[in-house]
Amino acid sequence: MNTFPKSVRIVEVGARDGLQNEKTVVPAATKIELIDRLTACGLQTIEATSFVSPKWVPQLADAAEVYTGIHKRDGVAYPVLVPNEKGYDRAREVGVTEIAVFSAASEAFNRKNINASIDESIERFRPVLERAKADGVKVRGYVSTVLGCPYQGEVPVSDVVRVAERLHALGCYEISLGDTIGVGTPEKARAMLRAVAEAVPMSALAVHFHDTYGQALANLHACLEEGVSVVDSAVSGTGGCPYAKGATGNVATEDVAYMLAGMGIATGIDLDALVETGLWLSAQLGRATSSRVAKARSSH
Numbered sequence: 001m002n003t004f005p006k007s008v009r010i011v012e013v014g015a016r017d018g019l020q021n022e023k024t025v026v027p028a029a030t031k032i033e034l035i036d037r038l039t040a041c042g043l044q045t046i047e048a049t050s051f052v053s054p055k056w057v058p059q060l061a062d063a064a065e066v067y068t069g070i071h072k073r074d075g076v077a078y079p080v081l082v083p084n085e086k087g088y089d090r091a092r093e094v095g096v097t098e099i100a101v102f103s104a105a106s107e108a109f110n111r112k113n114i115n116a117s118i119d120e121s122i123e124r125f126r127p128v129l130e131r132a133k134a135d136g137v138k139v140r141g142y143v144s145t146v147l148g149c150p151y152q153g154e155v156p157v158s159d160v161v162r163v164a165e166r167l168h169a170l171g172c173y174e175i176s177l178g179d180t181i182g183v184g185t186p187e188k189a190r191a192m193l194r195a196v197a198e199a200v201p202m203s204a205l206a207v208h209f210h211d212t213y214g215q216a217l218a219n220l221h222a223c224l225e226e227g228v229s230v231v232d233s234a235v236s237g238t239g240g241c242p243y244a245k246g247a248t249g250n251v252a253t254e255d256v257a258y259m260l261a262g263m264g265i266a267t268g269i270d271l272d273a274l275v276e277t278g279l280w281l282s283a284q285l286g287r288a289t290s291s292r293v294a295k296a297r298s299s300h
């Protein structure tokens with residue numbers, strides 16, 4: 001007997017994960033239009049940008065301008081990535097009410113990505129979480145490299161569990177488990193999620209699959225069967241991390257929404273509007289969409 005959820009909340013990460021790895025800097029006005037279009041598609045959570053160092057991720061140096069420019073709809077969350085207190089200060093200056101902190105299950109990746117060990121990153125997040133609690137700001141936590149690391153290779157499941165548990169204990173209301181380089185396969189993803197769910201309640205877990213090896217939808221299906229009900233994805237299948245070479249985009253939101261609709265699982269998303277938004281974005285980026293649903297719908 002499966003335990004598929006009745007509804008799924010999709011966390012749209014295209015404006016952040018999707019655009020952080022672009023070769024050219026996408027203009028702030030385009031980012032703002034993208035987020036406004038995504039809002040109109042019925043998404044409940046739209047990650048807007050990152051308040052990280054512009055030296056490390058110049059593509060998102062316009063975070064304040066983008067966050068200020070978007071037309072926020074009541075009931076829709078617009079979280080942003082924050083790596084440290086400086087990022088928290090910058091985010092709060094423009095009125096951010098939800099943030100995400102991010103660490104990894106692999107030491108090697110964490111060092112490359114945020115110049116810190118896992119322990120150091122958790123200590124860096126501690127004052128951020130304390131201030132967020134006092135300010136009434138919600139905090140999500142990411143664990144990257146949950147199914148493989150570009151530098152270390154295999155990542156023990158016990159390392160994923162440990163970091164997820166620590167972020168949850170620190171006060172993150174939800175932990176997103178990221179297959180940063182898209183190497184996972186369904187039964188490995190299922191086993192990893194089951195192990196984490198023994199330490200952190202399933203209701204506080206999300207999954208985040210990159211599609212490098214074409215396994216993301218299958219991984220997702222296995223995790224939905226385990227009962228996860230929050231899924232990260234990126235419109236048009238954009239995405240990638242500048243510090244995880246070789247990884248391709250996230251699973252496309254259009255493809256996730258189509259699969260979930262076919263399974264009778266509610267998302268609240270207007271698929272036609274989303275496909276249109278993804279095609280608009282790929283035109284802005286000057287390349288074809290990576291969404292199979294968008295390709296199928298635009299070929300006839």
Ligand SMILES: CC(=O)SCCNC(=O)CCNC(=O)[C@H](O)C(C)(C)COP(=O)(O)OP(=O)(O)OC[C@H]1O[C@@H](n2cnc3c(N)ncnc32)[C@H](O)[C@@H]1OP(=O)(O)O
Nearest residue numbers: 051052053054056057083086087102113114115144180241
């Ligand atoms: C899997 C994924 O997709 S994860 C998301 C993608 N990856 C990322 O976004 C990587 C983000 N990483 C970073 O921003 C960096 O590694 C940091 C900020 C976390 C740490 O970098 P470090 O160089 O060790 O930071 P450090 O504290 O020494 O500061 C260095 C400079 O950056 C500035 N800085 C640090 N944090 C921030 C911030 N949040 N916002 C703006 N500037 C910052 C400092 O002021 C300093 O500037 P200066 O050289 O002009 O004095």
Ligand SMILES: CC(=O)CC(=O)O
Nearest residue numbers: 102142144145178180
């Ligand atoms: C922070 C993320 O974007 C998650 C990941 O891909 O590891």
